[in-house]
Amino acid sequence: EEAAREGVFWRVAEADQSQLERQVTLMGELDDALTSGAIEVHYQPKLLLSENRIVSVEALVRWRHPERGFIGPDAFIPLAEQTDRIGPLTVHVLETAMHDQVRWRLLGHDVTIAVNVSARLVASADFEQDVRAILRKDVGDPSRIIFEVTESATLTDPEAAVAALHRYRALGIGISMDDYGTGQSTLSYLRQLPLAELKIDRSFVQFSHRNRNDGLMVRSTIDLAHSLGLKVVAEGIEEEACLAFLRELGCDYAQGYHISRPLRAEALVQLLSARSNL
Numbered sequence: 001e002e003a004a005r006e007g008v009f010w011r012v013a014e015a016d017q018s019q020l021e022r023q024v025t026l027m028g029e030l031d032d033a034l035t036s037g038a039i040e041v042h043y044q045p046k047l048l049l050s051e052n053r054i055v056s057v058e059a060l061v062r063w064r065h066p067e068r069g070f071i072g073p074d075a076f077i078p079l080a081e082q083t084d085r086i087g088p089l090t091v092h093v094l095e096t097a098m099h100d101q102v103r104w105r106l107l108g109h110d111v112t113i114a115v116n117v118s119a120r121l122v123a124s125a126d127f128e129q130d131v132r133a134i135l136r137k138d139v140g141d142p143s144r145i146i147f148e149v150t151e152s153a154t155l156t157d158p159e160a161a162v163a164a165l166h167r168y169r170a171l172g173i174g175i176s177m178d179d180y181g182t183g184q185s186t187l188s189y190l191r192q193l194p195l196a197e198l199k200i201d202r203s204f205v206q207f208s209h210r211n212r213n214d215g216l217m218v219r220s221t222i223d224l225a226h227s228l229g230l231k232v233v234a235e236g237i238e239e240e241a242c243l244a245f246l247r248e249l250g251c252d253y254a255q256g257y258h259i260s261r262p263l264r265a266e267a268l269v270q271l272l273s274a275r276s277n278l
């Protein structure tokens with residue numbers, strides 16, 4: 001029995017070891033990927049409900065891995081965060097987004113782009129320096145950039161995070177509270193943040209048209225946000241009935257597979273052109 005238990009122990013240890021090795025390999029590859037163009041930025045439209053137009057998008061990172069195909073962010077963002085690669089990665093996303101934004105503007109499409117900024121980057125002085133440098137050299141328009149941050153970003157070191165967000169706001173960047181409803185933010189706390197927008201998490205939105213409690217939660221969040229002067233985005237809309245429900249509640253923006261999956265830059269341009277020709 002002892003031997004069997006040891007056997008199990010070693011097998012587990014080996015599994016951990018090989019997983020660790022895989023992660024180390026992956027991180028080495030990520031460094032290369034960042035310079036080789038294998039890290040792609042895709043864009044998911046947000047529909048402005050009052051005008052039925054796509055005026056903004058969320059930048060979502062994808063890794064085109066030579067052997068493994070597309071790797072989604074959930075498989076490498078946490079690792080990038082743990083190994084200090086999240087800064088360079090986010091800088092890459094922001095630079096790519098601002099270049100695409102300029103290209104789209106030349107084609108006649110003014111698009112606001114939201115970039116996800118991890119909790120641990122919000123109060124990072126290095127990241128802030130990089131952002132300022134990008135804004136200095138780029139022709140992009142900071143007032144058409146949004147940083148999506150989660151509540152946890154502002155809870156680890158509240159004072160530093162709140163101060164940093166105010167400085168980003170002063171640069172012209174919009175701040176959006178992502179995944180709203182999954183944390184424990186209070187109203188009085190949210191008021192300290194220079195927010196332009198609140199994104200209601202998919203877990204509340206997805207079935208809000210069918211589930212009474214979810215529906216009530218979404219309704220009261222929209223009312224609360226509006227009373228604070230914030231725009232509301234509902235994410236994870238997968239059905240027409242859900243879209244109709246949110247329209248009825250006065251939600252400002254809708255995002256989800258029912259409107260569009262995240263698209264490569266070229267496909268997004270095609271969609272924008274097709275819609276503006278309607």
Ligand code: C2E
Pocket residue numbers: 044059060061072073074077090093116117118178179202235236237238255256257258262
């Ligand atoms: P998120 O910020 O909540 O982004 C929304 C996620 O929901 C995206 O997954 C998107 O593809 C997916 N989604 C959109 N509409 C629907 C829908 O109708 N139904 C369902 N089931 N899913 C939908 P994705 O691209 O896999 O991103 C996952 C998470 O990875 C993001 O969650 C975000 O937290 C993180 N992430 C993505 N790109 C970046 C980045 O550049 N930097 C950082 N720090 N995090 C990123």
Ligand code: CA
Pocket residue numbers: 058116148178
């Ligand atoms: Ca987001």
Ligand code: CA
Pocket residue numbers: 178179199201202235
């Ligand atoms: Ca989200």
Ligand code: CA
Pocket residue numbers: 179201202
């Ligand atoms: Ca989410």
